Every structure is written in C-alpha cells, then in structure tokens.
Amino acid sequence: MQSSLSIAVITVSDTRTEETDTSGKYLQEQVTLAGHKLVSRQIVKDDTYLLRAIVATLVADESVNAVLLTGGTGFTKRDNTVKAIQPLFDTPIEGFGELFRMLSHAEIGSSSMQSRAIAGLSNNTIIFCMPGSTGACRTAWEGLIAEQLNAAHKPCNFVEKLVS
Template sequence: MSHASADAPFQPLDIAVLTVSDTRSLDNDQSGDTLQQRLIGAGHQLSERVLVKDNVYAIRAVVSRWIASAQVPVILVTGGTGFSSRDSTPEALMPLFDKTVEGYGELFRHLSLASIGTSTIQSRAVAGLANRTLICAMPGAPRACALAWDEIIGPQLDIRHRPCNFVDQLITVPDAACSTRTLSGVA
C-alpha cells in the first residue's frame, strides 16, 4: 500500500487503453474515448490505444507486450467482460496476473447496482497486477467506463489518495539510503 502524504505532488502515469470488440473501430469507440478523456483530464498520459477483436490470444498478445514494457504501468481494458460466447477478456487476462485485485470487481458491481440493478451480476470486471503493471478490465459501455474510472481507478492512480493507492506499486523507485542509518558514518 502506498502511504505517501496527502500533499505529495501528483505523479502522472503512462496509461494504455485496450478496447475489445468485434463490432467497433477506433472511429466509433466511445468507451475507449471515455477512458482516454478521463485519464488525460486527470493529468495522466495516454501511452497507446489499441482495438482488438474479442479473441483470447489477440488480447493476451497486446497486454503481454505492455506488461513487459517498463513504460506502461497501467492498462485499462474495456469490453469482453460479459457472458456471451464471444466475451473472453477475463479468460485472457487472469492467467497473466501475478496478483488479483479481488476488490475491484466486487466494488464495480456494488457501484453498478444503483444504475443497472441485478444485471450487475453479469459483469465480470476484473483487475490484477502483473510485473508492476495494474490491469483493470471493465464492461464496454461508456457509462461503465466512466463509473470504473471516476469511482475506482482514477482515485487509486492518484498518489495523494488516502489512506492508500496503487501508485507506489507501479513506479519503480531507485533504492535510497536510509537517512537514519549509516555504516561507518557513510550513508
């Protein structure tokens, strides 16, 4: 958990956006547009934006490339989280996770209850950490993307968010000598 002080300076992150869809293109991808607008509006940078068909291996190929890059600490995935025969985003992502962020899906469904009622049980929103990269998958509706960003992801990507956030988990900081300990007077 990050316990930086609330007055720590904001740290912009490079965030990649992946849209999973068999029907959209980048020209009419409102969900990807929603995420891009929100992350830039929050002060982060869009590192890359890609759209792939709903195919486990196509999804894994893009996400694996980003996970392997030290330049992409956050990946947002929209689409493919339902129960149709073509929805395969959770199946593509979960084997890549080093750790699963169970609370993300639970909280997303809880927050969705107010607007879509019991249909929220059909959302398979998932998140996890892989190689110091946070990966959050959400439904492909723009309203669902807005909810996920505004209520969960955005705050967790702000180092000033209290009591904790994910920023320190994602940024590799060089080891610094402890100022209270010295070895033979040398820090």
C-alpha cells in the same frame, strides 16, 4: 502530489471502430485530464490469444504503468477478456470487481451481476478490465480507478506499487 503514469487503453470488440468507440474515447479523455500520459489506444478483436499477447507485451514494457481494458467481460461466447487476462495476473485485485458491481448495482440493478469486471497486478503494471459500455467505464473510472491512480489519494493507492 500527483504522479503521472503511462497508461494504455484497449477496447475489446469485434465491431467497434475508432469513430464508434465511445468507451475507449472516454477513458482516453479521462487519462489525459487526470494528468497521465496515454501511451497506446487500440481496438482489439475479442480473441483470447491475440488479446493476451497484446496485453502481455504492454506489461513487459517497463514504461507502462497501467492498462485499461473495456469490453469482453460479459457472458457471451465472444466475451474473452477475463479468460485472456486473468492468467497474466501475479496478484488479483478481487476488491475491484466486487466494488464495481456494488457501484453498478446502484445504477442498473441486478443486471450488474452479469459483469465480470476484474483487475490485477502483473509485472508492476496494474490492469483494469471493465465492461464495454461508456456508462460502465464512467462508473469504474469515477468510482474506483481515478483515485487509485492518484498518488495523493489516502489512505492508500496503487501508484507506489507501479512507480519505482
């Protein structure tokens, strides 16, 4: 049984446009291929308060089940996703970052330690924050997110926590 979820995709970037946003496009395609409903796709500047406000608005909307963010998880001064989003978590999902880095290590080696990928639950909405490369989004989606947003995945998934 696959429960269709309502999912928002946000690309965090000061430079990407709709034409150059391959990561956001990839996630949008995967969301719809999995049978979910894309409720929003945005490109947001890497600004802590703007990003937090947009995600908080999505989380406050009871019809949104998940928010997928790509970008802003590195270590530069303009990588503000973690700082912006962590305060919104009611419950962090530590395993997401740990498993993402493990999967990523198999692909890119020690550079995977520079990823600050995070996830958490906020107001019955799951938020996944992943690096901005399309490859990293593919690793996260195929290795972790797709199964956890699939009600048929056993022994457990997040769908029952998101749909009431």
